[in-house]
Amino acid sequence: MESFQGIFLKQIPFKESSKIMHIYTDEGLKSVLIHGAKRLKSPFLASSDVLNEVICHTSGKDLLTLVDLSIVEHYDHIREDVIKTTFAQHICELVLHVADSSIDHKRLKPFLSKVLQRINTTDQAVLYVYMFELKLLYLLGLQPSLKQCLICQSSKDLTLSVLDGGARCETHLAHKETWSEELRQLASVLYYHDITNDITWTIDEGLISECRRFLDRYYEVYLNYRTKSRNVWMGLLGY
Template identity: 40%
Template sequence: MEAFEGLILKQINFKESSKILYIYTEKGQMSLLVHGAKKLSSPFLNLTQNLTLIKFYATGKALKTLTDGEILTDYRKIKTDLEKFTYVQHLMEIINYFSESEYDHQKLYTFLKKILSHIENETHYIRYVYMFELKYLYLLGVAPNFNVCSACGVTDNLQFAVKDGGYACKIHATANSGVSHASVAVMKQIYYHDLKTVLDLKPDPDIRREIRLFLDEYYLYHLNFTSKSRTILSGLLGY
């Protein structure tokens, strides 16, 4: 029997009364079969909710089976706030979608727990959602270039656009227009922020909106990704 810790990202029904959970751990995503999880008499009813951090024991080789476990954090303050919950679902969809990608899972796992704690406990939490999305682009090897023209390294007269992977000079820019300087400055600060220090930044609604649309377009253009939660979010946000 092995011990694990992880965050439940999603789940599917399996046979009549069982479930398979997709759990993100410090070694990457794993699948976990939970026998009888859908029965009301299951001792694991609370343990098998999405967005729950659990410690658990499992047996088996290819598909592991849950034998016992406990909840470490249930993120109640996120689950009871529809907007927060939808934003976090969006992040969980991203992690699940790219779960086969090769990157430092231990690093991401630790970072994810810190991000969720900020989202849960802070009023101005959207900057932490953006922080996750921006830094995740780095892990996937497609981070926007925030400093120089991606093509020639020039540092003057730059325009920041999705198609150009961030900054490009007048000669190398292929996009007709770019993101406002104010939004780029906010994204740059968020992208380079170290969570050990205080994030002194509260972007106004126009900038939040512009960054949201930039990130959506960036994930779509460079990674061919869009989430189901993003559609729900647009119903809540109006964009």
């Protein structure tokens, strides 16, 4: 018997009534087969939903098979809000995309749980999503320089440039882009924000959508990746 705690990120139908769940733990991604999960009489019908944080008890070696399951967190407020659901799915897709890399799962897993808890309860969910994306770049070793020039470490007259890897001073700016100084400051604050503290400031819509475009572009250039949920997000919110 093997027991572990994690977050269900994805489900794959298996035969007629079963499914395989991909669960993200602090040891990385694991796959668990749940026999008869889609049957109405299954004790795991509701508890085996994507996004749930659970403790799994499993048997088997090559393919882990679920024996018992208890829910740690169900994220009710995310589930009843289509925008929060889209944000959470976006984050889960990002984690699935990087889960096979050499990323530090012991740091990413608890951070993912904390961000989902924040999204569940806050009115400022979008800022926690951006914070997650910035800190994920750090865990991948791909973080932008935000407070000082990447080349000379000067903190004067900085300009943000995706292609230049973040902030550059006037002398070292190679690729001129059109990001605002407010965006550089917002990204910097979010990047260094301690998630255990509340976000108390509000941000205007223009800056929220500029930050979205910046992160999209950054992920496109350095990870060559965009989530499917990002398109749903655009359809729902118009940015």
